[in-house]
Amino acid sequence: MMSFRSGVRSTLALAASSLAIQAVAAPPPVTRDAAFVDTFREIVETDSSITTGSCTAVADKVEARLRKAGYTDAEITRFAVPDHPKEGGIVAVLKGSSTTARPILLLGHIDVVTAKREDWVRDPYTLIEEGGYFYGRGTSDMKSLDAIWIDTMVRLKGEKPGAKRTVKMALTCGEETSGSFNGADWLSTNKRDLIDAEFALNEGGGGLTDGKGLSEGGKLTVLELQVGEKAYQDFTLTATNPGGHSSQPVPENAIVSLARALEKVHAYRFPLQFNDTTRAYFARAGAMRQDETGKAMVALSANPNDAAAEAVVNKDKMLHSLLRTTCVPTMVAAGHALNALPQRATANVNCRMFPGNSPEQTRDALAAAIGDPGVSVELAVRDKPLAKSPSLDPKITGPIEKLAARYFPGVPVLPSMATGASDAVYTGGAGIPTYGVPGVWGNPDGDGVHGLNERIEVQSLLTGRAYLYDLVKAYSY
Template sequence: MRKLLTGVISAAVLVSTMPGSALAAPAAKGDPYGGEEAFRSLYKELVETNTTLSSGSCTLAAERMAARLKTVGFTDDQLTIFATPEKPKEGGLVAVMPGTSKTEKPILLLAHLDVVEAKREDWVRDPFTLIEENGYLYARGTEDDKAMAATWVDTLIRFKQEGFKPKRTLKLALTCGEETTYAFNGAEWLAKNKRDLIDAAYALNEGGGGRTDGKGVSEGGKLVVESIQVGEKGVQNFRLETRNPGGHSSIPVRDNAIYELAAALVKLQAYDFKLELSDTTRAFFAKAGATRTDDLGKAMQAIAANPADSAAEAVLNTDRTFHSMLRTTCVATLIDGGHANNALPQRAGANVNCRIFPGHSIEEVQKELQAVVADTGVTITPVPPLRPLAKTPPMDPAIIGPMEKLAAKYFPGVPLVPTMSTGATDGIFLAAVGIPTYGVPGAWGNPDGNGVHGLNERIEIKSLMTGRAYLYELVKAYTK
C-alpha cells in the first residue's frame, strides 16, 4: 500500500481485526441487492469509526477501508493512503481499479469521511454506535456521508469478487475536511498536489438523491422526487468592518462604528442580487414545476420560459429555497464590536456569508457588496480560505442518460430532476481542475433532514439498500 507523507498501519494487521462477515462469500454475480451482510459489516465499521475533527481520525477510517479492499485483491500500488505531517489524522484514501481501455478516461467516485461533531449528552443514542430502530439506522454519519463512502467501497469490492473487468478505470477518493471550513481538505489537497492520481473524465459525488412526502417509504410514506446535482454555488465569507476613534460614552456622537456597521447591514438585508438561470436551474424549474399544480408550480414554469417575468419571480421569492436558487445570496452570520460598556466603539465587524451563483468571482461579489453598502467607511474584505470559482458541469446525455434509465427502473413514476445545490460539496475543488462533478440520485431522505448535521442523524434502511443497489448498477453501466 502506498503512503504519502505519513505512516500507515499495515493492511495485514487491520484485516486480522475485521469481523468475519467482511470476508463473506460474494453474492450472486450481478445481483444489485446481494451481499447485504458483508455491506452491513463494512458500513457499521465505517460509521462507528469516529471521524470528527475534535476527537476522531479520518486516517484510521481510510486505513480500514483500504484493508477491506486489499482483502479482495487490490494491490499495494492500487491503494494510496495520504495525509500531511501537520494533520496526520485528517488523511484519506485513493483506490484504483484498472480498466481495460487504454483510451477512455477514468471515472472518479468521491465521498468524504469526516462528520459533524456530535455530543453524547445531547443525543438520545450514542452517536458513534450504529443502532437500528423502526426501520432506521441511527448514528452520526449514517447519511452524511458514510452511506455513500461505504457504498463506493462496497461496489469496488463486489466488482472484484465477481471478476468484473471495467472498461474504464475506476478511482475512489475518500477524503476528510468537507464539514469544516478551516480543516485540512483532502479533496482540495489532491486537486492541487496529486491531480494525476485522481485524473478522471468526471466524478460522482454526494448532492443528489430523493425526498419523501414526509415519512419514510417503509412507514407508508411516498418518494416524491429524485434529483441529480448538476452544479453548486461557491461559498465565500466577507468581513465588513468599521473603525472610529471612539471616546467616552457620556458624550456620544452620531459618528459611531456600531451604527455605521448596522446601517450597512440593513442595506444588505434589503438587497436582492439579480435573478439568474443556468442550464441546470432552467431545467429544474421547468421539470419540477410541471409536477405541481399550485401557484409555485406555475411560477416555476413561467420563470424557466421567461427569466424577466417579475410576477413569477415575486411568487418564487416567497420560497426561501427557490429564492436562493435564482441568485447569489449574502447574509450576515456573525457580529462583534466595541471594547467597553462605557466607551464609544472603536471597531465593529460582521461576517457576511455569500453563496455565489456559478460563473461569478469573489472579486465581482466584493464590488457588488461595496456598491450596496455605498459607504467608504465600511471595509469589505474576503475572509480566507478563498474558494474556487463555481463551475456548472454540462448536462451531458452520456452521464445523465444512465441515471435516468436506472431511475425509471428503481423509482418508477418518480420525477428525476436536475438541481443546483445552494450549499457546498467538495466537488467545487474537482471542477476547478477540470473534473466535472455530479451528485448522484439513489438514497432518499425525509423533508426534516433526518438529523443531518443535527441530533439523532438517521437513514431509512430501505433507502440505504436501494441507493446501494442503484449506484452499483449505475457505476457498472458507465464502465461496461
C-alpha cells in the same frame, strides 16, 4: 455538507404530491449484505469529526478492507500533511482494460459534523437500527455513500471479467469545516493525475419521500441529479473608530455604522440568473405542481424578465436562493469594554454565489449596496476555487435515468443545483465534471443531517447500494 441537500426538498415534495405515481414494473429485489452493513457500521462508529475524531482512523479501516479484497500497494494511495495528521484520506484505483476510455471517480468525504452525546437520544457514534432506520452521526451525511463506494470497489475487484474503464475512489477529509485541511482540494492541487477522470460521482443528489419512509408506508416521490452548485464565500465587514469614554458619545460609532451596513446587506437582492440546470428544473418541477408557484416557475423559466412570476417565486426561500447569489450576516463582534466607545466592529457575511460570479464581483456588489467607505468589505478566504457547473450530458444522465426506471419505476428524475456546497467545487474546478447522484433517499425533514439524531432508512441504504453499483458498472463495463 450536502447529502440530499441540494436545496430543492420543499418544492420537490409539493410538486410530487400532485402526481399520481404508478409503478410500471416491479423493481429488482434488494438484499441485505452482512459485509456491507458491517462496513457501514465500522465507519459510522469511527468518530471522524474535526474536534474529537480522526479521518485518518477511518482511512485506516478502509485500507484494511481494500487490502482484504486484493488491492495492492500500487492501487492504494494514502495522504495527509504533517500539521493535520488526523485529517488524512485514501485513494484507490482499479485499472480497467481499455486504453482509450477515461476513468471515473467516486468521490466522498469521510469527516462529519461534531455530535455531543448529551444532546442525542442515542449514542451518535454507535450505529443503532431502530424502526426501519439506522441512527448515527454520518449515516446520511455522508458515510452511507462512502460505504457504498467502498463496497463497490471491493465488489468490482472480484468481478470477472473486469471493468473496461478505470474506476477510482477518493475518500477525503475537511469538507465539513471551512478553513481546515481539505483533502479534495489537496488532491486536486497536488495529485491531479492520481484522481484524473472523465467525470466524478459525488454526494448532493438523492431521492425524496412524501414525508414518511417507505418502511412507514410512505412513497418515494422524486429523484434528483445534482448538476452544479453555488460557491461558498465569506466576507468580513469592518467599521473602525478612535473610540473613547462611553460617558461622552460622538456621532461616529463603529457599531452603529456596521449595523447600518448590515441592514443594507439584508435588504439587497442580487439580480436573477438562470443556467441550463436551474432553467430545466424550474420548467419541469413547476409543471409538476398544480398551484400558483408552479405556474410562476414555468413562466419564469420561459421569460426571466417576468416580474410578476418572479414576485410569486420569491416567496419561497429555496426558489429565491436558486435564482441568484445570496448573502446573509452570520456573526458579529464589536467593542472592547463595557464602558468604552467601540474602536472596531466586525461582521461575517456568508455568500452563496451563483455559478459564474466571482468573489470580487460579489464583494463589489456588497460594497456598492452598503455605500459607506468607512465600512470595508474583504474576502475572509482568498483564492477559493469557483464552482463550475457540469453539462447535462446524456452520457451521464442516460444511465441514471434508465436504471432509475428499473429501481424506482414511475418516479421522475429532475436535475438540480445545490444552494449549498460540496467538494465538487474542487474537483469541478480542476476540470473533472462532478455530479451528485441519486440512489439513496431521505425525508423532507432532513433526517437530522448536521443536527440531532441523524438517520437513514435501512431500505434506502440497501437500495442505494444496489442502484449505485449497477450505475458504476453501466459506466465502466
